[in-house]
Amino acid sequence: MKILVTGGAGFIGSNLVRHLVNKYPDYRIVNLDKLTYAGNLESLRDVESNPAYTFVRGDICNGPLVTEVFEEYGVECVIHLAAESHVDRSILSAEEFLRTNVLGTYTLLESARRYWSRKGSSKRHVFVNVSTDEVYGSLGTEGVFTERSPYEPNSPYSASKAGADHLARAYFKTHGLPVVTTHCSNNYGPFQLPEKLIPLVILNALEGKELPVYGKGTNVRDWLYVKDHCTALDLVLHRGMPGETYNIGAGNEWRNIDLVKRICRELDELIPDSPHVPHSSLIRFVKDRPGHDMRYAIDATKIRSELGWRPGHGFEEGLRDTIRWYMENIEWCNRVRSGAYREYYEKNYSRR
Numbered sequence: 001m002k003i004l005v006t007g008g009a010g011f012i013g014s015n016l017v018r019h020l021v022n023k024y025p026d027y028r029i030v031n032l033d034k035l036t037y038a039g040n041l042e043s044l045r046d047v048e049s050n051p052a053y054t055f056v057r058g059d060i061c062n063g064p065l066v067t068e069v070f071e072e073y074g075v076e077c078v079i080h081l082a083a084e085s086h087v088d089r090s091i092l093s094a095e096e097f098l099r100t101n102v103l104g105t106y107t108l109l110e111s112a113r114r115y116w117s118r119k120g121s122s123k124r125h126v127f128v129n130v131s132t133d134e135v136y137g138s139l140g141t142e143g144v145f146t147e148r149s150p151y152e153p154n155s156p157y158s159a160s161k162a163g164a165d166h167l168a169r170a171y172f173k174t175h176g177l178p179v180v181t182t183h184c185s186n187n188y189g190p191f192q193l194p195e196k197l198i199p200l201v202i203l204n205a206l207e208g209k210e211l212p213v214y215g216k217g218t219n220v221r222d223w224l225y226v227k228d229h230c231t232a233l234d235l236v237l238h239r240g241m242p243g244e245t246y247n248i249g250a251g252n253e254w255r256n257i258d259l260v261k262r263i264c265r266e267l268d269e270l271i272p273d274s275p276h277v278p279h280s281s282l283i284r285f286v287k288d289r290p291g292h293d294m295r296y297a298i299d300a301t302k303i304r305s306e307l308g309w310r311p312g313h314g315f316e317e318g319l320r321d322t323i324r325w326y327m328e329n330i331e332w333c334n335r336v337r338s339g340a341y342r343e344y345y346e347k348n349y350s351r352r
């Protein structure tokens with residue numbers, strides 16, 4: 001199978017490329033990534049010389065380039081992850097989110113449609129559109145998101161992802177493009193950029209810096225280990241039904257403040273002689289994120305019952321492994337935090 005993965009140098013993308021290359025040595029995996037501030041080829045060092053893997057640097061909004069990639073590599077399936085992915089950045093400036101998430105998704109859908117209609121349907125083509133649970137908006141204290149929950153995006157990020165989903169749906173309905181859309185909850189694990197809550201808290205705590213908790217810290221997120229997201233995408237690629245959508249999540253809800261305290265306790269145990277013990281003394285409540293969604297919770301019954309997916313990692317084990325990974329990969333962290341990251345950190349947190 002010749003698979004185009006977009007955004008393969010990002011957090012989930014790099015974990016997915018590693019999963020596919022190791023599990024399917026006879027597949028060809030082409031990673032198309034622009035290498036924005038969020039993309040990092042160092043995250044793929046261990047697979048870069050694998051003959052099953054090819055990297056192409058490029059923008060998914062560049063139609064001629066995307067068409068060339070389809071033709072040159074004979075792309076049969078797409079797993080589309082490339083996106084601007086950080087809510088706080090979309091509040092500071094939304095334009096790049098609209099460009100990459102909406103126009104970029106359109107460019108890929110259109111290129112796939114043209115290329116696959118020319119090739120005919122002898123092969124099983126699939127376009128996996130990796131979306132998010134955030135398109136459903138915010139829950140109160142009760143209830144869960146199902147695949148039938150209405151779209152109610154609240155941030156420029158989630159609105160741009162919703163726009164992409166609507167285009168993907170339209171390409172299935174109008175053109176018969178075999179699109180499958182997934183809605184996953186919050187991921188955590190190795191190679192996540194420390195602009196997101198879990199790695200940000202781990203690294204700040206290790207360095208004795210403040211741990212910024214937005215508002216009262218009562219917002220709830222449903223956390224999934226990234227490798228479990230990858231096994232779900234693998235199943236959707238091979239067995240997902242075109243035109244269908246699948247929610248992905250492990251039913252693992254945490255209030256932000258409880259999660260941050262939990263990370264602090266783990267660090268207290270892992271490094272009892274740190275001058276920053278107890279790490280929870282570093283917690284600071286800061287100005288809330290505008291439009292901050294209160295709660296996300298996923299009902300993953302459909303992917304469990306129809307595709308047989310199960311998360312393979314418990315939260316205790318996953319969180320500990322993640323904390324250890326950041327402690328052991330400080331060089332990776334320092335490199336991704338240089339330059340553009342520092343500028344963003346200053347902008348987002350200095351006057352909070």
Ligand code: NAD
Nearest residue numbers: 007009010011012034035036038039059060082083085187
């Ligand atoms: P990320 O920000 O870590 O990585 C995004 C990748 O896309 C980077 O490698 C970046 O260089 C690349 N990219 C950005 N713009 C591009 C463009 N115009 N052309 C080509 N490449 C471009 O993101 P992530 O957290 O790995 O998320 C991946 C996907 O999964 C996104 O679509 C996101 O919406 C979705 N998702 C993420 C989560 C999560 O918790 N992180 C949960 C559900 C869904």
Ligand code: DAU
Nearest residue numbers: 085086087132133134185186195196197212213214219256
């Ligand atoms: O639900 C899936 C989504 O999860 C993905 O679509 C997004 O790409 C991904 O970034 C993530 O979005 P969140 O906004 O939920 O993740 P983030 O890590 O930014 O924040 C998690 C929670 O922690 C949220 O309630 C905001 C809060 N927070 C975040 C940061 C960065 C803080 O309290 N302090 C912080 O410094």
